[in-house]
Structure formats: C-alpha cells, structure tokens
Amino acid sequence: MPQTLGEFELLLLLAIVRLGDDAYGVTIRRAVLDQTGRDVSAGAMYTTLGRLEGRGLVSSREGESAPERTGMRRRYYQIRPEGARQIQQSMRHVEAMARGLGPQLAVLASARPRRRP
Amino acid sequence: MTHAAPRPPRLARRLLRLGLAPDLRECVLGDLDEEFARFQVARGRIRAGAWYWSQAVRSVIRAHAPTHDHHHSSRTLMPQLAHDLRHGIRQLRSQWSVSVTAIATLATGIGLSTSLFTVVDAAWLRPLPFPNPEQLVSVKISVDTPGGEATMSPSLNDVRAWRAGGRAITHGAIDRGARPVIVDAGGPERVSVSVVSDNYFEMLSVAPMLGRTFVADDMSRSRPLVVMLGHAYWMTRFDGDTAVVGRTLRLNNQVAEIIGVVPAGFYTSVAVWRPFQDVPESRRGHGAPIVLRLREGLSHDAASTILAEETRASGAGRVLGVRLTSLHEETARGGRVTLQILAAAVAAVLLLACVNVAGLLLARGTTRRREIAVRASLGGSRHQLIRMLLAESLVLAVAGGAAGVLLAWVSLDGLVALLPLSIPDTTTVTLNTAALAFAVSVSLTTTVIFGTVPAIRLSRVRLIDALSVSDRRTVGSLSRRSGQTLIAAEVALAVMLVAGAGLMVRSFVRLAGVDLGFDANTFLALQVAPVDPSPTVSAAYYPALLDAVRALPGVVSAGAATQLPLGGRQRAGVVALPGRDFLRIDVRLMTPGFFETLGIPVRNGRMPTDADRVSGRRVVVVNETTARQLFGDYPALGRIISFKSYDADDVRPFEIVAVVADTLPNGARSPRRANVYTLFEGTEEVATAPFVVYVRPRGNAAGLGDRLRATAVSLGMPVVVDSIRPGNAFVADNIAVPRRRMQLLGLLGVVGLVLAMVGIFSVTAFTVSRRTTEIGVRMALGARPAVVVRTIIGDAAFPIAAGLLTGLVGSYLASRLVASFLFETSPHDVVTFVGVTAVLAVASLGAAWLPARKAAFIDPVSAMRAD
Numbered sequence: 001m002p003q004t005l006g007e008f009e010l011l012l013l014l015a016i017v018r019l020g021d022d023a024y025g026v027t028i029r030r031a032v033l034d035q036t037g038r039d040v041s042a043g044a045m046y047t048t049l050g051r052l053e054g055r056g057l058v059s060s061r062e063g064e065s066a067p068e069r070t071g072m073r074r075r076y077y078q079i080r081p082e083g084a085r086q087i088q089q090s091m092r093h094v095e096a097m098a099r100g101l102g103p104q105l106a107v108l109a110s111a112r113p114r115r116r117p
Numbered sequence: 118m119t120h121a122a123p124r125p126p127r128l129a130r131r132l133l134r135l136g137l138a139p140d141l142r143e144c145v146l147g148d149l150d151e152e153f154a155r156f157q158v159a160r161g162r163i164r165a166g167a168w169y170w171s172q173a174v175r176s177v178i179r180a181h182a183p184t185h186d187h188h189h190s191s192r193t194l195m196p197q198l199a200h201d202l203r204h205g206i207r208q209l210r211s212q213w214s215v216s217v218t219a220i221a222t223l224a225t226g227i228g229l230s231t232s233l234f235t236v237v238d239a240a241w242l243r244p245l246p247f248p249n250p251e252q253l254v255s256v257k258i259s260v261d262t263p264g265g266e267a268t269m270s271p272s273l274n275d276v277r278a279w280r281a282g283g284r285a286i287t288h289g290a291i292d293r294g295a296r297p298v299i300v301d302a303g304g305p306e307r308v309s310v311s312v313v314s315d316n317y318f319e320m321l322s323v324a325p326m327l328g329r330t331f332v333a334d335d336m337s338r339s340r341p342l343v344v345m346l347g348h349a350y351w352m353t354r355f356d357g358d359t360a361v362v363g364r365t366l367r368l369n370n371q372v373a374e375i376i377g378v379v380p381a382g383f384y385t386s387v388a389v390w391r392p393f394q395d396v397p398e399s400r401r402g403h404g405a406p407i408v409l410r411l412r413e414g415l416s417h418d419a420a421s422t423i424l425a426e427e428t429r430a431s432g433a434g435r436v437l438g439v440r441l442t443s444l445h446e447e448t449a450r451g452g453r454v455t456l457q458i459l460a461a462a463v464a465a466v467l468l469l470a471c472v473n474v475a476g477l478l479l480a481r482g483t484t485r486r487r488e489i490a491v492r493a494s495l496g497g498s499r500h501q502l503i504r505m506l507l508a509e510s511l512v513l514a515v516a517g518g519a520a521g522v523l524l525a526w527v528s529l530d531g532l533v534a535l536l537p538l539s540i541p542d543t544t545t546v547t548l549n550t551a552a553l554a555f556a557v558s559v560s561l562t563t564t565v566i567f568g569t570v571p572a573i574r575l576s577r578v579r580l581i582d583a584l585s586v587s588d589r590r591t592v593g594s595l596s597r598r599s600g601q602t603l604i605a606a607e608v609a610l611a612v613m614l615v616a617g618a619g620l621m622v623r624s625f626v627r628l629a630g631v632d633l634g635f636d637a638n639t640f641l642a643l644q645v646a647p648v649d650p651s652p653t654v655s656a657a658y659y660p661a662l663l664d665a666v667r668a669l670p671g672v673v674s675a676g677a678a679t680q681l682p683l684g685g686r687q688r689a690g691v692v693a694l695p696g697r698d699f700l701r702i703d704v705r706l707m708t709p710g711f712f713e714t715l716g717i718p719v720r721n722g723r724m725p726t727d728a729d730r731v732s733g734r735r736v737v738v739v740n741e742t743t744a745r746q747l748f749g750d751y752p753a754l755g756r757i758i759s760f761k762s763y764d765a766d767d768v769r770p771f772e773i774v775a776v777v778a779d780t781l782p783n784g785a786r787s788p789r790r791a792n793v794y795t796l797f798e799g800t801e802e803v804a805t806a807p808f809v810v811y812v813r814p815r816g817n818a819a820g821l822g823d824r825l826r827a828t829a830v831s832l833g834m835p836v837v838v839d840s841i842r843p844g845n846a847f848v849a850d851n852i853a854v855p856r857r858r859m860q861l862l863g864l865l866g867v868v869g870l871v872l873a874m875v876g877i878f879s880v881t882a883f884t885v886s887r888r889t890t891e892i893g894v895r896m897a898l899g900a901r902p903a904v905v906v907r908t909i910i911g912d913a914a915f916p917i918a919a920g921l922l923t924g925l926v927g928s929y930l931a932s933r934l935v936a937s938f939l940f941e942t943s944p945h946d947v948v949t950f951v952g953v954t955a956v957l958a959v960a961s962l963g964a965a966w967l968p969a970r971k972a973a974f975i976d977p978v979s980a981m982r983a984d
Contacts, residue, residue: 024144024148025144025145025147025148026148026151026152029148029152041171041172041175041176042145042148042149042172042176043137043141043145043175043176044175044176046141046144046145047141050140050141065147066151068150068151068154068155069147069148069150069151070146070147070150072143072144072146072147072150073143073144073147074144074147074148075143075144
C-alpha cells in the first residue's frame with residue numbers, strides 16, 4: 001500500500017516542481033517560506049527529503065559549490081514520475097474532500113469562539 | 118570577498134557539525150552558510166546570527182524527529198520534554214514559597230561555591246602561565262658548614278656547571294623578586310622593580326614585546342644600567358610608545374637605558390625589570406633565589422640527584438643535597454591552608470544547601486502523594502511520573518543554578534577583596550568556563566538527585582494507601598525519619614561552620630588586644646625619600662625636615678627611624694658575647710624624638726641627643742630583650758657593646774645609654790627580638806630603606822597630613838612622598854589577613870546558620886501540616902496548646918541534640934585544620950564550643966518553635982475536617 005503524503009512532504013515536492021533545475025536546499029526552503037510563511041529548519045527539511053528520496057519520489061545529485069558555501073557542495077533535487085503521481089493523487093483527495101465547503105468554512109472561520117462556562 | 122564576510126557563529130556551527138547525521142552535514146552546513154551570507158547582507162549581522170542559531174538548534178533537534186506524521190510527534194523526545202518542563206514551571210509557581218526557598222537556598226550554595234571555586238582555581242589550581250610550567254623549579258642546596266648543615270641558594274658558578282653539564286637543566290636564572298624603588302620617567306615615583314638575571318625571560322619562554330631581554334653583559338656594574346618596562350607601566354607612563362627602546366629613565370637616581378618591554382599579562386604588578394648586577398660568582402647564599410628549567414620529562418628526584426652529582430664533581434664545597442620545589446607550588450604555598458579551609462567550609466555550605474533542598478523536595482513530594490496516586494490510577498506509567506518529577510527538579514535546578522551564577526558574578530569582587538591571601542599577579546580572577554561548568558554540574562546533580570529520590574519513592578507508593586484518607590492522619594514512618602535525619606544533618610553541618618567562625622572571632626579578639634609595645638593611636642608616619650639616594654643628601658634632608666615639622670603648629674614631637682611600625686626585621690647585626698656565642702640583633706637608626714613620638718616607654722637611662730652626635734660619642738639604646746640576653750639581671754646602662762652598625766663595614770664599640778621597652782617587630786604573632794637603636798649620623802645610606810618620619814600631633818590631627826606633605830616637598834630638593842598614614846593604619850594592615858579570615862569564615866558561619874534554620878523550619882512546618890488532623894483530634898480531646906507545642910518541638914529536639922553532638926565531634930576533629938591560624942586560642946577552645954552549642958540549640962529550637970506555635974492555634978473542628 002503506497003503511503004500517503006504528509007502536508008510538509010507535499011509542500012516540499014511542490015516546491016521542487018516549481019523550482020525546476022534550481023531546486024536545492026536554499027531555494028526549496030525559501031520557496032516554502034515565501035509561499036506559506038513556514039520557516040522550516042534545514043535539518044528537518046533534509047530529513048524529509050531523504051525519506052522522499054528513499055520512497056522513490058525524488059532523486060538528487062551532487063552539484064557545484066559556491067564561494068559563500070565554504071567548499072560545501074549543493075545537493076539538487078528533481079521530481080520523479082512516481083512523485084508527480086503522488087502529488088496529483090494527494091491534491092485530488094484534498095480537492096474532492098473540500099469541494100463545495102468554501103462558504104461553510106468561511107462562516108465557521110469567522111465565528112467568534114464561545115467562552116467556556 | 119569570502120574572507121571579508123563574517124562567518125556564522127562558531128559555536129552554533131560546531132553544534133550543527135556534532136548534531137547532524139554525517140550524510141546531512143555537507144548540504145545543511147553549506148545551505149546555512151549560503152543563506153547566512155545573504156541574510157547578513159540584507160538584515161545585518163546580529164539578526165543573521167540569531168537566525169543561524171535558531172536554525173542550528175532546530176535542525177539538530179528536528180533532524181532526528183520524524184516530521185511527517187503529527188500523531189507520532191508527541192512521542193518524540195523534544196516536544197514531550199517541553200511539555201514536562203512547562204508542567205514543571207506551573208508546579209513550581211503553584212507552590213511559590215517552597216520554590217522560592219529552594220531556589221534561594223540553591224543560589225546561595227552554588228553562588229558561594231562558584232565564586233570560591235573561581236578563586237581556588239586562580240590561586241591554586243591554574244598552572245603558571247608559561248610553557249611547560251611543570252619544568253620550572255626553585256632550587257636550594259644543602260651545604261656542610263662548620264656550624265652544621267645549612268640550606269642556601271646555589272652560586273652562579275653552580276648554575277653554570279649544571280648548564281654546562283646539560284643533563285638536568287636547560288636554563289637557570291636569578292629571580293630576586295620585586296621591591297619598591299624610586300623611578301623617574303617624567304616625574305619621580307616609587308614603583309615595583311623586579312631584579313632578575315640574564316636567561317630569566319628565555320627560561321620562562323617569554324619573548325619581549327619590544328626590544329631585547331637582558332644578556333650576560335648587562336649583569337656587570339661596569340656596564341651602563343639597562344632596564345625593561347612592564348607592559349602596564351609602559352602603557353601609562355609612555356602611552357605605549359613603540360619608540361621607547363633606546364630612551365632612558367632614572368632608577369634610584371641612576372640613568373638607565375630602556376632596552377625592551379615585556380608582553381602584557383606577564384607579572385602585571387611589576388613596573389620595571391632590571392638586571393641583578395655583580396652577583397659574586399662563587400658565593401652561595403647571596404639571598405637571591407634561583408629558578409631552573411629542568412629538561413623535559415625529568416622528574417624532580419632524578420634532576421636533584423643529577424644536580425647533586427654535578428655539584429660534587431665540580432668540587433665546590435661539600436654539598437649534601439639539592440632540593441627542588443616546583444615553582445607553582447612555591448607561588449601558591451602561602452594560601453594553601455587558607456584555601457583548604459575555605460574549600461572545606463564551602464563544601465559544608467554547599468552540602469547544607471543540598472540537604473535543605475532535599476528536605477524541601479521531600480516535603481513537597483510527600484504532600485503530593487495523592488496527586489501522583491491519582492495520576493497513576495488514571496494510567497500514568499511509573500516512567501512518566503518519574504520523568505514529570507524529574508522535569509520539575511530540572512526547572513528548579515536551572516533556576517537555582519542561574520541565580521547562583523548571578524550571585525557568584527555579583528559577589529566575586531567583594532569576595533576577592535575579603536580573601537585572606539594574595540592571588541599571584543600572573544593570573545586574573547574572573548568567572549571562567551571551568552567555574553561555570555562547576556556551578557552547573559553542582560546544581561544539576563544536587564537537584565536532580567534530591568528531586569528524583571522522592572520521585573522514585575513516590576512512584577512506588579501503593580495506590581490504595583495513598584488514595585485512602587486514613588493515610589493523612591499519621592505521618593508515614595519513613596518520611597518522619599528522613600525529616601529527622603535531615604534536621605540532624607543540618608544542625609551538625611551548621612555547628613561545624615559556626616564553630617570555625619567562633620574560633621576565628623575569639624582568636625582575632627585576642628590578636629587585636631595584644632600590646633605591640635608602642636601607642637599606635639597617637640602618631641602619623643610620613644614615608645618620604647629624596648630622589649637622590651646619596652648619604653649627603655639624606656644627611657641634609659632629614660634633619661631639616663624634622664626641624665620644619667617640629668615648627669608646624671599642632672605638632673608635639675617628631676622623630677625618625679629606619680623602621681616602619683610592624684615593618685618586620687631590618688638589617689641584622691651580631692654582637693660578640695665574650696667567651697660565648699654571638700647574639701643576632703636588629704640594628705636601627707633613629708633620631709632624637711623617635712621614642713617619645715611612638716610612645717615607646719623608656720625603662721632606664723636617658724635619650725641620646727644631638728649633643729652626642731656632635732661630640733662623637735658612640736651611644737646606643739637597647740631594648741629589654743637585648744639587655745636581658747646580654748646581661749641577664751645585671752644593669753645594662755653604661756656598658757660597652759661592639760657590633761657592626763647600620764651598613765657600616767667594621768665593628769665599633771657603643772655605650773648603652775638607655776633601655777627601652779620591646780616592640781613587636783611584625784605584629785602580635787612575632788617573637789620578641791633583640792633590637793638596638795643608634796643615632797642617625799648622616800653618613801649612612803637610608804634612601805632605599807624605609808626611613809620614616811614620625812609625628813605626634815596635639816589632639817585632632819585633621820589637616821596635618823596635607824601640611825606634612827607640603828613641608829616635605831618644600832625643602833628645595835626633589836623627593837617622593839610615599840605615604841602619610843596614622844599609626845593605627847599599620848596595625849590594621851598587620852592584622853588585615855586574620856581579620857579577613859574571620860570575616861570570611863564568619864560569613865560562611867552565618868550563611869550556614871541561616872540555611873540550617875530555614876531547613877529546620879521547613880521540615881517542622883511540614884510535619885505540622887501533615888499532622889493537622891491528628892493535632893485537631895488531640896485538642897478536641899482536651900490537649901492544652903502548650904502540650905501540643907511541646908510534642909511538636911519534642912519531635913525536633915531529638916534530631917537537634919543528635920546533630921549538635923555529631924557537629925561538636927566533627928568540629929573537634931576538624932579544628933586541627935584551623936589550628937595554625939589561631940592566636941593564643943586552643944582549637945578545642947571550651948568557651949567557643951559551649952557558645953556554639955548554646956547558639957545552635959537556641960536557634961534550632963526557635964526554628965522548630967515557630968511552626969509548632971502555629972499548631973497550637975489549630976481549630977480542632979476545621980482540622981479534623983481538613984481533607
């Protein structure tokens with residue numbers, strides 16, 4: 001049974017697709033931060049990326065270094081077909097579940113929280 | 118560009134390197150470096166640093182935790198710990214008074230021990246700040262002399278032979294130490310001048326910051342005098358001018374060329390370094406200590422055997438042995454016993470604080486038995502309960518530790534000022550990593566151990582017992598016993614601390630009450646010297662100064678002598694005793710007026726006058742010890758004795774014209790010595806010795822000091838006024854070390870007493886609150902309040918008595934440690950021990966009485982209803 005994607009995993013996969021050839025640690029982190037405001041830690045991100053790679057959803061390759069990286073090489077990520085399929089599937093599930101709930105959610109979200117007695 | 122850009126915080130980067138899995142290291146570090154560089158340009162260095170730190174910490178924590186499935190994340194270590202910690206803080210806030218007491222207790226113990234650890238570290242543990250300090254030794258040789266075995270410094274020839282032999286040492290040099298000398302570099306002043314030989318700086322591997330160090334040629338008096346400057350002196354006197362080499366200054370009115378500057382931090386109190394000139398090459402026992410650097414890996418024993426062999430082989434005298442002392446040992450030796458005592462006292466305070474916290478935590482834990490039982494019955498595992506209690510202890514430990522470090526930081530300067538010992542000036546006393554690590558480990562261990570003991574015990578509680586109401590009616594036998602043990606331990610520790618303080622106070626009172634042989638409250642001492650040290654200048658200056666001073670209004674008498682009050686021994690001479698031994702005497706110069714001004718009683722005879730000096734009669738005043746040792750019960754007046762006078766070259770006869778009372782040369786603890794006083798003739802060299810002018814004012818001496826200073830500099834020649842001080846300032850200085858010792862041990866005694874009282878109070882209060890129901894029942898059945906109070910106090914009285922007894926036995930055994938500091942006071946002083954027992958008994962019972970009294974006011978009805 002294929003594992004379903006967690007929200008964070010989905011965000012990372014989408015960022016990689018969005019970035020194309022320029023997807024490595026810094027840009028992926030930035031993309032997530034810019035789009036969602038989530039300032040994820042580099043350690044957490046790489047742990048998750050490693051897991052996604054293990055599941056065959058992404059592939060990575062060693063890239064070049066840059067002067068400000070003190071000789072440390074970049075690791076570039078690329079989406080694999082299986083990854084793209086899982087993204088589609090996850091998004092279909094979310095859309096299916098959320099269909100038609102927009103107005104209701106808006107009402108619920110704007111309601112004031114009731115005080116507990 | 119990369120090199121100019123600031124790097125990420127080093128420590129954070131190291132944390133990352135250690136915390137990350139190896140396969141993540143390169144990409145994470147690289148990414149963060151890259152982002153840091155950008156962040157730093159966009160938002161500034163500080164915010165970039167903060168961001169980097171947050172990334173580092175979070176990366177290390179989260180890199181190990183699975184992040185995708187949130188329903189699992191509550192089982193990972195960090196969020197659970199955070200939860201426990203938050204819970205711990207809430208718990209501590211809910212029991213505010215207990216927490217504050219525990220934190221204050223911990224802070225006291227940790228603060229005091231941290232600052233004292235810092236001091237012990239600086240004064241004692243830290244090695245000398247030179248490369249391979251263990252190779253540095255000071256050396257003495259034992260020589261067979263007609264008078265028996267004598268220990269002395271080796272001669273320079275000895276050192277040369279050892280170096281030439283090359284088997285034991287690589288360097289050897291003279292280090293005669295520092296003395297105050299008048300130095301003129303843009304205005305004469307007295308500064309600390311250290312006298313060393315060539316090879317000294319090379320031996321310590323100290324390279325000059327500027328210029329060069331001393332060479333063999335500089336050691337000869339026929340060569341021009343050269344000096345090196347201390348770093349601080351160079352900075353203040355020469356504004357750190359790098360062109361200072363080649364310039365000159367005057368040292369003792371002698372021109373000296375500056376050849377170099379020593380690096381900062383090297384013996385900071387020394388202003389000027391000069392070579393030891395014209396040391397007799399073959400003379401041993403020249404009074405100049407010699408330091409050697411041993412060959413690498415050579416033990417002291419092996420080295421001293423080789424050195425003794427080499428000395429014998431060189432055929433210079435009969436050498437019995439060579440004694441080596443590690444230089445570090447020698448530097449730190451003075452304060453060793455003091456530091457041991459302090460360490461012991463601080464350990465006692467720390468232990469007391471720990472016992473206190475243990476009591477508090479145990480008491481608190483017991484009142485929470487039911488809460489914990491409820492948690493357990495609702496499914497909390499034992500493991501979880503222990504972890505919860507542990508987190509609470511951890512919060513307590515961190516708070517107490519932080520407060521303790523703060524206290525240490527605040528109290529350190531005051532403590533150093535209070536220290537009864539001097540810190541070597543090669544080290545500075547600041548809170549360092551070692552001290553902080555010490556504080557942290559102490560606080561963590563203490564609290565975690567004592568916080569976990571109740572946790573483990575509580576988690577073993579049988580639910581049914583803890584939940585049943587009946588459990589609260591009586592005190593569980595275990596916790597009652599442990600409460601009593603704690604009280605006994607606290608009393609015992611406090612007795613030892615207070616006994617130490619009491620002995621010091623008693624000894625100090627006796628010390629301060631000793632008659633020193635002169636009246637310290639009635640004179641001012643003016644220490645002044647002409648810049649030109651030649652005898653003709655002194656001969657003109659001092660009599661003129663005395664005349665001018667005597668003419669000042671408000672001056673009753675004035676006189677001078679080569680003796681500071683309590684200034685220690687002076688030039689030693691010997692008087693030949695016919696047919697017998699020699700008598701060693703201290704020879705001092707004085708002028709008429711000296712004895713009256715100092716209030717030294719004249720036992721017999723008349724004072725020498727200027728008429729004696731003019732007539733050329735040689736007269737001498739002797740003290741009672743001299744008279745007794747020379748002539749026993751026979752009258753000394755009119756007798757002739759012969760000795761080498763003050764820095765004279767030959768023995769001359771003197772007629773005794775007066776006998777004066779003994780003065781103690783070095784304070785209350787110094788033995789009486791044979792002293793003689795001859796008249797200052799004007800031919801002696803006194804500028805380098807402390808020739809002191811004494812002035813007795815009429816009534817209030819306010820403003821006289823300024824007038825004396827004005828008079829001293831107004832006589833038409835350059836002089837340096839070192840000090841103008843009242844006589845009792847010298848007395849205060851003389852007993853400053855015992856006073857500080859008393860204050861410090863007194864402080865520790867008071868802290869110990871207070872901690873013990875707090876501990877007894879809290880344990881007793883806890884007992885009372887546990888027995889509320891029982892007391893209510895008793896009172897309902899007709900027990901009078903006095904009986905209730907007696908019962909509660911009686912509960913504490915037995916452990917208090919046991920603690921007193923243990924403490925007294927402990928003090929009796931430990932007081933040998935302080936014996937060497939006691940003046941005319943037995944380390945087993947009965948009065949002190951009885952007093953301490955009384956104080957502790959009263960204070961302890963008082964601490965138990967306060968909560969006990971509360972028990973007497975318990976309302977029976979509400980007490981029985983309680984819970």
